[in-house]
Amino acid sequence: MTVSDAPPIVSTRFALDNGHTLTGYLATGGYEGLRAALAISPTAVGEEVKAASLLGRGGAGFPAGTKWGFCPPGVWPRYLVVNGDESEPGTYKDRLLMEKDPHQLIEGVLIASYAIGAAQAFLYVRGEMALAQERIAQALNDAYAAGYIGKNILGTDFSLDVVLHWGAGAYIVGEETALIESLEGNRGMPRLKPPFFPAAKGLYLQPTVVNNVETLANLPWIMTNGGARFAELGAETSRGMRLFAVSGHVVKPGVYEVEFGVTTFRDLIFDPAYGGGLGDGRSLKAFIPGGASAPWFYDEHLDLPLEAGAVGAAGSMLGSGAIVVMDNTTDVVKACWRVVRFFARESCGKCTPCREGTSWLEKVLRRILDGEGRPDDIALLLDVCDNISPGIAWPPKQTTICPLGPSAVSPIASALVRFRDEFVALCGGTGESPVAITGKAYLPKPNEVAGV
Amino acid sequence: MPRFTADNTILAHEIITRYPRPKSALIPLLHLAQEQDGYVADDAMEHIAELIGVTAAEVLGTCSFYEMFKLAPVGEYLVNVCTNISCLLVGGEELLHHIETRLGIKSGHTTEDGKFTVEDVECIAACTEAPCLQVNYRYFSRVTPEAADALIDDLLHDRRLDEIPKHGVLARTRQQIPAATRAGNAVPGEAEEPVWIRRARAEVSP
Numbered sequence: 001m002t003v004s005d006a007p008p009i010v011s012t013r014f015a016l017d018n019g020h021t022l023t024g025y026l027a028t029g030g031y032e033g034l035r036a037a038l039a040i041s042p043t044a045v046g047e048e049v050k051a052a053s054l055l056g057r058g059g060a061g062f063p064a065g066t067k068w069g070f071c072p073p074g075v076w077p078r079y080l081v082v083n084g085d086e087s088e089p090g091t092y093k094d095r096l097l098m099e100k101d102p103h104q105l106i107e108g109v110l111i112a113s114y115a116i117g118a119a120q121a122f123l124y125v126r127g128e129m130a131l132a133q134e135r136i137a138q139a140l141n142d143a144y145a146a147g148y149i150g151k152n153i154l155g156t157d158f159s160l161d162v163v164l165h166w167g168a169g170a171y172i173v174g175e176e177t178a179l180i181e182s183l184e185g186n187r188g189m190p191r192l193k194p195p196f197f198p199a200a201k202g203l204y205l206q207p208t209v210v211n212n213v214e215t216l217a218n219l220p221w222i223m224t225n226g227g228a229r230f231a232e233l234g235a236e237t238s239r240g241m242r243l244f245a246v247s248g249h250v251v252k253p254g255v256y257e258v259e260f261g262v263t264t265f266r267d268l269i270f271d272p273a274y275g276g277g278l279g280d281g282r283s284l285k286a287f288i289p290g291g292a293s294a295p296w297f298y299d300e301h302l303d304l305p306l307e308a309g310a311v312g313a314a315g316s317m318l319g320s321g322a323i324v325v326m327d328n329t330t331d332v333v334k335a336c337w338r339v340v341r342f343f344a345r346e347s348c349g350k351c352t353p354c355r356e357g358t359s360w361l362e363k364v365l366r367r368i369l370d371g372e373g374r375p376d377d378i379a380l381l382l383d384v385c386d387n388i389s390p391g392i393a394w395p396p397k398q399t400t401i402c403p404l405g406p407s408a409v410s411p412i413a414s415a416l417v418r419f420r421d422e423f424v425a426l427c428g429g430t431g432e433s434p435v436a437i438t439g440k441a442y443l444p445k446p447n448e449v450a451g452v
Numbered sequence: 453m454p455r456f457t458a459d460n461t462i463l464a465h466e467i468i469t470r471y472p473r474p475k476s477a478l479i480p481l482l483h484l485a486q487e488q489d490g491y492v493a494d495d496a497m498e499h500i501a502e503l504i505g506v507t508a509a510e511v512l513g514t515c516s517f518y519e520m521f522k523l524a525p526v527g528e529y530l531v532n533v534c535t536n537i538s539c540l541l542v543g544g545e546e547l548l549h550h551i552e553t554r555l556g557i558k559s560g561h562t563t564e565d566g567k568f569t570v571e572d573v574e575c576i577a578a579c580t581e582a583p584c585l586q587v588n589y590r591y592f593s594r595v596t597p598e599a600a601d602a603l604i605d606d607l608l609h610d611r612r613l614d615e616i617p618k619h620g621v622l623a624r625t626r627q628q629i630p631a632a633t634r635a636g637n638a639v640p641g642e643a644e645e646p647v648w649i650r651r652a653r654a655e656v657s658p
């Protein structure tokens with residue numbers, strides 16, 4: 001496996017002391033992408049982004065150019081809302097982009113707003129990120145003063161206010177319709193969709209594009225270098241570069257920007273340039289390939305490329321670019337419980353299968369850990385999972401309004417199938433369950449089927 | 453009883469004008485109230501309700517949904533220890549227990565002197581720097597028990613104030629939108645097709 005030598009796109013200023021200042025930004029090519037965008041028509045900017053095949057970096061991986069095209073024609077005003085709520089366990093990239101290179105994000109916001117005709121943009125930043133709030137506030141103030149934001153930007157007829165908005169601590173607000181509710185001053189509860197997606201009816205029921213921080217941070221580069229050059233990087237559906245956070249049991253945890261498609265999980269976890277492998281004498285037990293919501297992967301998945309299609313076909317997702325590595329010392333029952341507790345705590349409470357289901361899953365796992373597991377607890381866990389996400393499939397089917405409920409199923413199905421003996425040791429019984437599990441990554445390795 | 457001070461009322465009005473609809477300022481105003489008093493007081497919620505034209509119950513409804521808003525005073529230093537998956541794997545729980553033992557309180561509680569509150573929190577987006585914690589939302593990475601002790605010693609004597617303001621103060625830099633360069637809000641029902649879109653459309657099909 002060769003690791004690509006493509007230069008980074010969004011992380012070029014991470015190592016600079018002054019990359020977050022306007023002076024530092026301008027000295028390193030800052031706002032050139034905006035100038036390039038303003039020199040062509042909004043439609044041409046949209047075409048450039050389509051040519052780049054830029055996939056959303058927030059989790060769902062929807063092509064940005066296509067999403068922009070969903071705004072119904074002739075309906076005004078339109079809004080751009082930036083999703084800077086980063087809270088998926090294992091995920092750490094948007095905060096870096098906001099703290100270390102706020103102008104790059106702002107430039108991306110300006111380019112996107114120009115293209116879609118947004119007359120106002122809101123930067124929704126997770127409340128707990130005080131430094132990101134401060135850096136973005138400063139960057140916005142400086143950009144206003146220098147004429148990059150506000151009325152008649154750089155002397156053109158393009159005008160835009162960018163408003164920094166503070167979150168206040170709620171994971172579910174990262175879901176785009178909950179984000180919009182929150183921005184309207186409400187409890188952050190997702191809206192039912194379909195029929196209406198935010199591009200049609202979003203903020204104040206107006207057409208609204210919600211994009212992730214990293215998605216937008218790619219736009220200045222795409223405008224200066226062209227969509228075609230961006231699309232030359234990566235493979236299949238996943239083009240360009242992506243930030244991956246490698247955490248857990250690796251020698252060198254870190255956030256690495258690598259080329260999609262040619263880089264593999266093995267590279268990211270074991271290459272000395274990235275994760276650097278596991279500790280002495282340790283072996284890999286499992287890894288989460290795309291944030292806490294993703295089904296777990298194992299040894300046999302290490303050589304999969306970092307490419308949405310391949311990872312999806314294997315039964316999981318690249319999600320939010322969060323790789324959590326668990327070595328052989330990991331107590332998987334505990335790990336599973338901790339992820340499920342997260343979803344139970346963060347459920348917004350709007351739908352019964354999620355609100356009740358996740359809290360019961362958490363309670364049952366807790367009693368298993370406390371030595372009070374019962375022989376039929378494994379079947380019970382899977383039964384509750386099946387009620388939240390029928391068939392325990394991938395992509396998950398849902399009985400809920402948003403994907404948070406089904407997300408709690410991933411760690412349980414992953415841990416229960418592969419490490420069933422660890423649960424049986426705590427619960428007794430046979431570990432058998434009448435519930436069908438169909439998600440590919442959840443199933444045992446083909447050559448192990450006989451033993452189950 | 454804490455309503456907004458005169459200065460904060462001016463600031464509140466300014467924040468409200470940034471949004472096409474006043475209710476959108478609710479969360480920022482709750483932060484402002486918490487910054488002023490260290491928690492969100494009942495009277496502050498009533499004042500916010502008056503400012504944005506909703507009922508106090510609606511303000512409470514939103515306020516109570518979000519983790520960061522405290523309806524009763526908490527410690528001057530809010531110590532949030534992450535115990536989620538990446539941190540759990542490399543000692544997050546042990547770090548939490550160490551801090552609980554050192555301060556003599558369980559998570560969710562405040563020390564008698566009102567100095568510290570400890571919370572066992574979900575992922576704070578510092579997973580590759582685990583185990584990690586925040587004090588008043590300022591990050592500390594790869595925290596060993598010794599580093600935690602040293603940090604607590606400093607905080608006990610308010611030695612880190614330049615880095616960690618007391619609880620309530622979120623961001624010390626505020627956005628300022630100068631009136632002269634402001635583009636203006638895009639209000640539903642009022643905004644028309646943006647000029648640059650209209651111009652570009654006219655250029656294609658004159």
Ligand SMILES: Cc1cc2nc3c(=O)[nH]c(=O)nc-3n(C[C@H](O)[C@H](O)[C@H](O)COP(=O)(O)O)c2cc1C
Nearest residue numbers: 056057058060083085086087174175176211212215
């Ligand atoms: C429960 C839940 C939490 C989410 N959290 C985030 C988040 O923190 N940040 C983010 O950008 N997207 C998050 N998403 C995805 C958003 O709903 C949305 O797809 C994304 O912001 C769109 O931006 P993109 O197309 O640029 O990726 C979340 C989705 C769900 C269902």
Ligand code: SF4
Nearest residue numbers: 348350351354400402
């Ligand atoms: S699935 Fe859970 S988080 Fe999502 S809307 Fe339903 S209750 Fe809320």
Ligand code: FES
Nearest residue numbers: 534539575578579
């Ligand atoms: S899991 Fe602890 S910071 Fe993400």
